[in-house]
Amino acid sequence: MTIPVEALLKKKENKSRFDRDAELAAGDAKRRDFHEELFELEEKGEWIVQRVPEPYVEVPTKYGRMKKVPKQMMWHHKSCGQCGHIPGYSTSIFWVQRKLGVDYNDPTDQTSCTAWNYYASATSNAAAQAAVAGRNFAAAYETGYFPLIHCGTSYGHYKEVREELLLHGELRKEVREIMKTLGKPLVMPEEIVHYSEWFYAMKDEIAKHQVRDFSDIAVTVHPACHYYKLVEQDAIYDPDVYGGQRTAIVSGVATALGAEVRDYSTWFDCCGFGFRHILVQRDFTRSFATQRKIEKMKEEANPDVTLTHDTGCVTTLDKSQFAAQAHDRNVGVPVMSEAQFAALAMGAHPYKVCQLHWHSADYRPLLEKMGIDWRAAWAEFEAEVERLEKGEIDFLTWADVDA
Amino acid sequence: MSQTGALYKAEAVAGYADVPLEEKQRLFDEVKADMRFPDYIYGCYECGICVAVCPSARFYDFSPRRIAQAVAREDAELVYQQMQEDIWECSQCFSCLRCPRGNNPGGIITIMREVSINNGLASAREALEGYTRIIYKIMSTGTQVSPDMLQPDAFPDWGPEVKDVSDKLELWRRALPPETHHTTTTGWEVSDKTLVELYLIWHKTGALKMIEEVDEGLHMILEEVMEERLEEEGIEV
Amino acid sequence: MSSDRVVVVGGGPGGIEAARGVAGLGLEVTIVEKLERLGGTPISENYAALTPNFEDAEAAMDRMIEAMLALPGVDVRTSSTVSACEGESGDFKVTISGAAGDETIDAGAVILATGFQHFDPGRETQMYGYYEHPDVIALQDLEAMLKDHNVVRPSNGEAPKRVCFVQCVGSRDRHIGNEYCSKVCCGVASKEAIEIRKLLPDCKVFIFYIDMRMYGYWENQIYWPAQEEHHVQYVKGIITEVLKKDGRLLVRGEDTTMGRPMEVLMDLVVLSVGMEPSRGTREMAGVLGIQQNKYGFIEAANPPLDTVTTSREGIYACGAALGPADLEDTISSAGAAAMKAVSLLRSGKTAAASS
Numbered sequence: 001m002t003i004p005v006e007a008l009l010k011k012k013e014n015k016s017r018f019d020r021d022a023e024l025a026a027g028d029a030k031r032r033d034f035h036e037e038l039f040e041l042e043e044k045g046e047w048i049v050q051r052v053p054e055p056y057v058e059v060p061t062k063y064g065r066m067k068k069v070p071k072q073m074m075w076h077h078k079s080c081g082q083c084g085h086i087p088g089y090s091t092s093i094f095w096v097q098r099k100l101g102v103d104y105n106d107p108t109d110q111t112s113c114t115a116w117n118y119y120a121s122a123t124s125n126a127a128a129q130a131a132v133a134g135r136n137f138a139a140a141y142e143t144g145y146f147p148l149i150h151c152g153t154s155y156g157h158y159k160e161v162r163e164e165l166l167l168h169g170e171l172r173k174e175v176r177e178i179m180k181t182l183g184k185p186l187v188m189p190e191e192i193v194h195y196s197e198w199f200y201a202m203k204d205e206i207a208k209h210q211v212r213d214f215s216d217i218a219v220t221v222h223p224a225c226h227y228y229k230l231v232e233q234d235a236i237y238d239p240d241v242y243g244g245q246r247t248a249i250v251s252g253v254a255t256a257l258g259a260e261v262r263d264y265s266t267w268f269d270c271c272g273f274g275f276r277h278i279l280v281q282r283d284f285t286r287s288f289a290t291q292r293k294i295e296k297m298k299e300e301a302n303p304d305v306t307l308t309h310d311t312g313c314v315t316t317l318d319k320s321q322f323a324a325q326a327h328d329r330n331v332g333v334p335v336m337s338e339a340q341f342a343a344l345a346m347g348a349h350p351y352k353v354c355q356l357h358w359h360s361a362d363y364r365p366l367l368e369k370m371g372i373d374w375r376a377a378w379a380e381f382e383a384e385v386e387r388l389e390k391g392e393i394d395f396l397t398w399a400d401v402d403a
Numbered sequence: 404m405s406q407t408g409a410l411y412k413a414e415a416v417a418g419y420a421d422v423p424l425e426e427k428q429r430l431f432d433e434v435k436a437d438m439r440f441p442d443y444i445y446g447c448y449e450c451g452i453c454v455a456v457c458p459s460a461r462f463y464d465f466s467p468r469r470i471a472q473a474v475a476r477e478d479a480e481l482v483y484q485q486m487q488e489d490i491w492e493c494s495q496c497f498s499c500l501r502c503p504r505g506n507n508p509g510g511i512i513t514i515m516r517e518v519s520i521n522n523g524l525a526s527a528r529e530a531l532e533g534y535t536r537i538i539y540k541i542m543s544t545g546t547q548v549s550p551d552m553l554q555p556d557a558f559p560d561w562g563p564e565v566k567d568v569s570d571k572l573e574l575w576r577r578a579l580p581p582e583t584h585h586t587t588t589t590g591w592e593v594s595d596k597t598l599v600e601l602y603l604i605w606h607k608t609g610a611l612k613m614i615e616e617v618d619e620g621l622h623m624i625l626e627e628v629m630e631e632r633l634e635e636e637g638i639e640v
Numbered sequence: 641m642s643s644d645r646v647v648v649v650g651g652g653p654g655g656i657e658a659a660r661g662v663a664g665l666g667l668e669v670t671i672v673e674k675l676e677r678l679g680g681t682p683i684s685e686n687y688a689a690l691t692p693n694f695e696d697a698e699a700a701m702d703r704m705i706e707a708m709l710a711l712p713g714v715d716v717r718t719s720s721t722v723s724a725c726e727g728e729s730g731d732f733k734v735t736i737s738g739a740a741g742d743e744t745i746d747a748g749a750v751i752l753a754t755g756f757q758h759f760d761p762g763r764e765t766q767m768y769g770y771y772e773h774p775d776v777i778a779l780q781d782l783e784a785m786l787k788d789h790n791v792v793r794p795s796n797g798e799a800p801k802r803v804c805f806v807q808c809v810g811s812r813d814r815h816i817g818n819e820y821c822s823k824v825c826c827g828v829a830s831k832e833a834i835e836i837r838k839l840l841p842d843c844k845v846f847i848f849y850i851d852m853r854m855y856g857y858w859e860n861q862i863y864w865p866a867q868e869e870h871h872v873q874y875v876k877g878i879i880t881e882v883l884k885k886d887g888r889l890l891v892r893g894e895d896t897t898m899g900r901p902m903e904v905l906m907d908l909v910v911l912s913v914g915m916e917p918s919r920g921t922r923e924m925a926g927v928l929g930i931q932q933n934k935y936g937f938i939e940a941a942n943p944p945l946d947t948v949t950t951s952r953e954g955i956y957a958c959g960a961a962l963g964p965a966d967l968e969d970t971i972s973s974a975g976a977a978a979m980k981a982v983s984l985l986r987s988g989k990t991a992a993a994s995s
Contacts, residue, residue, distance in 0.1 A: 004686065004784035005794045009774060017771050018762035062764055078583070080547040083590035087550075087579050094581050106583050108594040111545030111601050119495035121531055122516030123538055123617070126439065128608035135600055156497075168438050178607050182600045225496040232500065237764060243771045244764045265883040265890055268767065270458045270496035277494060280533045282560060284462050284494075292461070300885070322562030355579065360562045381578070388577050395585055396578045445814070450850040451877035451894025455901050466899065501880065505814035 017243045031063040031233070037166055038188060046172055047165075047186040050141045052193075057201035062228075062237040062247075068191050069201040070148075074104040075140035079151030080112045081311035088355025089314060089336075090150060092343035093195050095353045098398065099209060099346055100202065105145040110136055113149075115157035116312070120276035126164060130171060131178045133161045138184035148195050152310030155194040156226030159234055162188060192234070194227060196249050196309035199338060200236055203256035210257060211347040212370050217259045219341075220303040220333075221250045222293065222317060224310030225270045250309050253338045257345045262301035266292050272320065273312035289320035294331045305366050307338045321361045334363035344370060351381035352401040419487045419525040427483035430518055434474075434482065437514045443507040447471040453499035453508050465492040467499045467508035474511055486519045491530040523616040535621050538614065543628050545601045546590035550576060599636050602629040606640045642730045642992045643746035645670060646981050648753055649722050649924055652680015653967055654959025654974040655753035656704045661978025662751075663711035667985065670715040670745060671708075672722055672736055674920060678705050681755055688786035690967060691824065691831045692861040697787075721920075725750060725928050729954025730990025748990060749954045749981035750928065752938060753974065754920035756960035759810025759818070759913040766809065767881040768911055775800075775889055776882055778809075778913045779828055786835050793907050800907035803836055804846040804891060805829040806879040811914030811964075812850070818935065822914030822964040826853045829912045830866045837870040846873045846906075848893055877902070882909050915964045928955055937963045948977040953991055956980055 042049045053073040058066040074097065082089040097104055114132050118124045140147040149155040165172050165188065176186045199206065228235035228247040241248035246268075251261050272288030274281065294317060297303055308314055318335035325331055340354045350356050350372055356363050357378075367374040384400060387393050393400070434440065453467040454460045460467065470489065473481040490512045499508040519527040531538070541547045555566040568575065576585050583591040605611040611629070615622040633640055646662045648655045651673030662669040675684060679701040682690070687697040708714055720738035727733045732747045758780055761770040770776050774794040785791045793800050807829060811822040826849065833845045852874065854863040866872040877896040882889055888905045895902045917936040925932045931939040931951035938957040941949045948956045956977040959970035984990060 004781075004788045004790070005792060005797065007784065008777060008781050009794055012771050012774065015762075015771065018760045018764070078591050080549075080590040083584060084546070084548040084550050085553060087576075087581075087584055090584070091579055091581055106581055108583060108592045109597045110591075111593065111597060112541065112547050112590065114541055114545075114547065116547045117537060117541045119513070121534055121538060122513060122520050122527075123531070123613050124610045125517060125608060125613070126437070128604060128610035131604045131608055132601070135604065139597070164439065167442070171438065174608075178604060181603055181607065184600075225498060229497045229500050239764075243762055243769065245762070245767050245769065245772075263884070265885050267883075268456065268498070268881055270494060270498055272458060272494070273496075274458070274494040276491065276530065276534070279537060284459075286560065288458050288462060292458070319558070319561040323560040352578070352580070357575075358564070358568060360564045385571075385574055385578055388574055394577065395582075396580050398580045401580050448812070448850050449876070449896050450808070451896040452880045454894035454896070454899075455877075455880040455892050457901070460894075460901055468894070468896070501815075503808075503813040503815060503878075 017239050031065070033065055034162075034166060035190070038190070041166075041172075046176070047188050048141065050137070050146065050187055050189045052190045053146050059197060059201050059236050060238055062233050062235055065233070067197070067234065067236070069193055069197050070146050071202065072103050073145050074102060074148040074198075075143055075145035076104055076106050077110060077113075077136060077140070077147050077149045077154060078106075079154060079311045080116060081315055082150055086311070086314055086355075086358055088340055088353065088358055089311070092337065092339040092348065092354055093150060095348055095401070096199075096206065096339060096343050096346060100205060105143050107139060107143065109139040113151065113154035113157050115153050116275055118157070119153070120279060126171060127174050127178075129157070130161045130165060130175045133158050134175050134179055134186055135182060135184065137187040137189060138179060140189070141185070141187040146193070147189055148193055148198060150195050150311075152194065152224035152227040153312060155192060156230035158192050159231035162192060163231055194309070196227070196253075196338060197236055199253050199342060200249055203253045206253070206342050206346065207256045207258075210345045212345050212372070214257050214259045214345055214370065216369060217305065217366070218262050218301070218303045219254050219259045220262055220264055220297045220301050220306045221254065221267070222271060222306055222308040222313055223247050223249060223267070224308060224313050227310060250307050250338045253342060254307055257342060262303055264297045264300040266296045269293060271308070271313040271316040273316040275312070278312065278316060285316055286320045286323050289316045290324040290329060290331050293317060294321060294324070294333050295329060297333055298330050303333060304369055305334045305336060305341070305363070307336065307341050309338055318360050332361060334361045334366050335359065336363070344372070349380070349401055350374060350377050352384065352396060357381070422483070424479065427479040430486065430522060431477070431479040431482045433518045433521070434511075434514050437517070439510060440514060443510040443514070444471060444474050445504050445506055447475045447504065447506060450503060452501050452503060453506075456498035456501055458494045458496060458498070459492045463492045465489055467493070470511060471502075471506050471508045482515070486515050486524060487526045490515045490519065491526060520613050520617055528617050531617050535618060538618075539621060539625065542605055542611070542614075542625055544589045545593050545598060549589050550587045599632060599638070602633055603638070603640070605629065642990060643732070643748040644668060644985055645745065645747045646749045646751060646978075646985070647672065647722065647732070647734045647745070647747040648751045650680065650753035650755060650920065650961070651675070651678040651716075651718065652753060652755050652959070653682065653701070653704065654755065654961070654970045655680065655751070656708050657971050657974035658751045658753055658958055658978045659714060660704070660708040660711065661975050662982055663708065663714050665978065665982045667982055668713040668715070670717060670736070670747070672717045672720050674719070674721050676719050678716065678718065685758070685780040686784035686787050687780070688783050689831065689835065691827045692858050694831065722924065722927060728991035728995075729984065730992030732954065748985040748992075749956065751977045751981055752921070752924055752928065752930070752950070752955065752957040752961050753959050754924050754961045755918050756915035756921070756964070757918040759916050761809050761911045761913050763810070763816065765813070765815045768806065768809070768879075768909070769882050770911065773882065773884060773889060775907065776909045776911065778911045779825065779832065780913075782832050782910050786832065786839070789839065791836055791839055791908075799840055800843055802844045802846070802906045803908045803910065804848060804879075804906045805833060805910045805912050806891070807847065807849040807912045808878060809911040809913045810916070818914060818916065820935065820964060821853060823853065823969075824964065824966045825912040825914055827858050827862050827966065829910070830854070830862045830872065832910070833872040834862070834866050834870045837872060844873065846875055848875050848877055848879050848891070850876070850878050915960055917961070921961045928952060930955055930957070933963075935963075937961065948973055948980055954984060
């Protein structure tokens with residue numbers, strides 16, 4: 001090898017990533033911190049800014065701004081699809097927080113963000129969407145707990161709503177007036193926080209509670225489009241993960257739990273959810289999810305599981321595999337959220353907590369690799385169901401799952 | 404005015420009525436009047452980044468670049484054609500936000516879709532076929548999907564687990580430790596007060612009215628449900 | 641006391657030409673260069689051949705330096721920087737900091753020729769994996785290989801069979817904030833493409849572009865020969881992502897002419913990085929107290945008819961300190977700056993002279 005090549009390799013080795021040049025970046029709108037404007041509007045009486053409660057962790061975002069993620073006092077903004085069809089997802093989020101002693105609020109005064117419908121059918125408008133967001137933010141504010149958004153789309157959409165409200169005074173006015181009819185103030189949280197950001201912020205603490213060894217587990221990560229493509233400057237990036245050119249979310253948690261994160265060439269691609277497609281044009285969703293995501297992962301990385309952090313992505317990647325399997329395609333990768341993965345690492349029950357029986361792609365080989373006897377676990381779950389059936393208990397409680 | 408539009412797809416295949424140019428211009432003006440519009444399109448130099456990252460472009464004869472071009476050229480003819488033929492193919496993943504010019508083709512499509520709903524365009528009605536119960540669910544309960552929607556006949560391609568869930572639904576819901584999760588007809592337990600607040604939002608922002616343009620039957624049912632509930636609370640709309 | 645000396649800051653092509661101009665017009669000139677040797681970016685970044693005429697960069701720079709040194713009154717200060725500039729036009733006190741310490745000299749005018757730096761393609765907005773994949777390189781990295789007459793894949797030392805250039809990296813991009821065209825990358829990439837084709841006749845070379853900016857004579861000095869004689873393939877459509885696949889690199893984009901997404905395998909990907917103001921340009925703007933534009937380049941006070949006068953009387957700028965510039969622009973503006981500086985000092989209308 002010749003000297004220029006060695007010099008080049010050395011240059012990359014020494015540097016290994018870009019340097020943020022604060023001076024050069026100063027003129028860039030994307031790097032501007034929206035907080036100045038946020039608080040200015042509060043001072044003018046336009047809205048109330050709900051402060052991130054202490055204690056909080058600061059995590060790095062795409063252009064270097066540090067974002068506050070609260071450790072405590074969560075108002076759980078649940079997700080339609082998680083609660084409806086993958087309930088082990090939300091259950092795992094709650095379970096992990098309980099294990100870490102988090103004081104939280106699981107409200108009934110919460111509606112969906114309604115953005116799934118908006119992106120699917122457009123039967124709504126900017127004012128309605130902002131009012132729905134504002135109503136939920138106000139509901140959280142009334143309790144003193146801070147919104148933690150479970151769904152990637154809700155999170156992305158709320159970031160968009162915040163941008164629109166920051167930009168358009170007339171929209172703020174309209175929404176403020178609607179809020180007045182509801183007897184609520186217009187509230188904007190200081191930070192819009194996705195549950196996966198909490199997992200990222202708490203990853204080392206979660207790892208301290210780990211009881212199962214994941215060092216043999218290989219994962220692929222599918223980052224949710226609405227998490228990091230909408231209002232990209234507000235998503236978590238770490239210069240040391242993928243050279244800061246891809247979001248570090250989920251990958252960071254998997255690595256902290258000792259799993260091996262494997263790369264694949266369609267990492268940036270969407271899952272194929274399509275919002276309307278998953279409901280009424282599923283041929284598109286199925287084809288895209290299997291051909292562009294699952295098959296590529298399988299061929300290039302052959303993971304034990306693929307982890308993601310959004311409702312739609314878990315649903316799409318998991319449910320789309322059945323039809324492809326019937327056609328002998330190279331699929332068969334279990335799919336779950338990093339919340340379920342972390343819960344399993346912390347010793348959660350695969351059925352009572354992670355509720356994996358709601359999932360479709362076969363997760364049993366993964367459980368075996370994790371050292372979990374799934375047959376015994378299923379028998380334990382069935383025993384609980386029997387108690388429910390006999391009326392011995394009304395519901396499975398938190399005490400039951402940790403018994 | 405563009406003649407290129409007609410080259411993409413034959414009108415007979417697309418199956419929608421042609422309208423005078425003035426009407427197309429009116430629809431386009433409605434798109435442009437949206438307050439978000441100026442931040443969604445700057446100009447397009449056809450680099451193709453949006454197409455390279457677009458899932459729908461891999462599957463359909465669909466191109467976010469063509470949308471951005473048509474809108475940037477202010478070509479009402481082409482925009483009308485896209486509102487009838489293209490916009491419902493978009494996945495709304497917003498990968499196209501990588502546009503180096505700062506355009507938001509996915510966002511433009513959101514606005515074009517809204518305008519097509521507000522004006523009851525053929526494409527909008529067609530797009531909402533089979534979708535009615537979702538709108539009903541979200542607008543009346545505040546949660547978009549519910550456990551009881553997982554019926555095996557609606558999801559035969561999702562595998563046998565759907566049938567397991569459907570068979571055991573009530574029991575398995577009670578086997579969920581979070582207290583708000585024991586529901587079967589909504590994603591989680593939603594308080595009455597919250598529903599009333601939501602219904603007021605649909606009324607006040609005109610979101611309920613939008614349904615009337617595309618599905619009168621659904622609109623009537625929703626209006627009835629909401630009015631009844633609001634009346635109980637002594638609220639008049 | 642008025643001074644007839646001109647201080648030129650920066651010893652690249654622009655600075656050398658400005659100093660040569662001043663000395664040629666009969667005034668004394670001090671040229672200050674931060675690095676150990678003169679020659680600027682073409683030398684420090686190992687350029688092989690100049691665009692557009694393929695002349696050996698080192699030979700061309702040596703020739704310029706020799707011509708400058710042959711003139712009387714040229715004082716060269718390498719390994720030195722300007723750390724202060726007090727006073728007013730006609731009577732500046734310029735402090736030069738070098739290994740031997742600080743020295744303050746009198747000068748009537750200053751010409752800034754501190755140039756540009758290559759955009760760092762590892763920036764967070766890019767998804768080209770510059771620091772992740774050894775076989776993703778930048779224009780100047782390829783220059784160094786061409787200078788060595790040995791173009792290989794850094795990962796394994798083998799000759800590439802398929803090479804592509806990705807244009808507009810770090811330019812014309814609202815997300816990055818560099819909304820300008822860097823002017824030279826189309827020509828440089830095409831020049832390098834020709835050099836690869838000459839060196840490795842079996843290697844296919846592609847250029848993915850948004851618009852080919854080959855204005856003036858560059859059209860048939862570089863663009864047409866690249867297509868017609870060297871069969872470089874030009875594809876309109878930019879690359880959005882570079883990924884590892886089967887030991888090679890997968891590039892993803894849209895072939896906009898065909899209107900379809902494309903994914904193709906390459907052995908070597910060359911990022912045509914644009915220009916940003918060099919650290920020297922940004923620092924000197926502060927030291928000299930002159931205005932910069934929103935991108936950090938030096939703001940010309942009266943464009944387009946006066947491209948070299950800055951916001952502070954008696955201080956001029958030339959070349960890529962003013963914004964993206966090719967060599968032809970740089971040499972032209974250096975001459976203009978020298979002429980303006982000398983005219984001012986000869987006119988007797990400096991601030992110092994009239995006070």
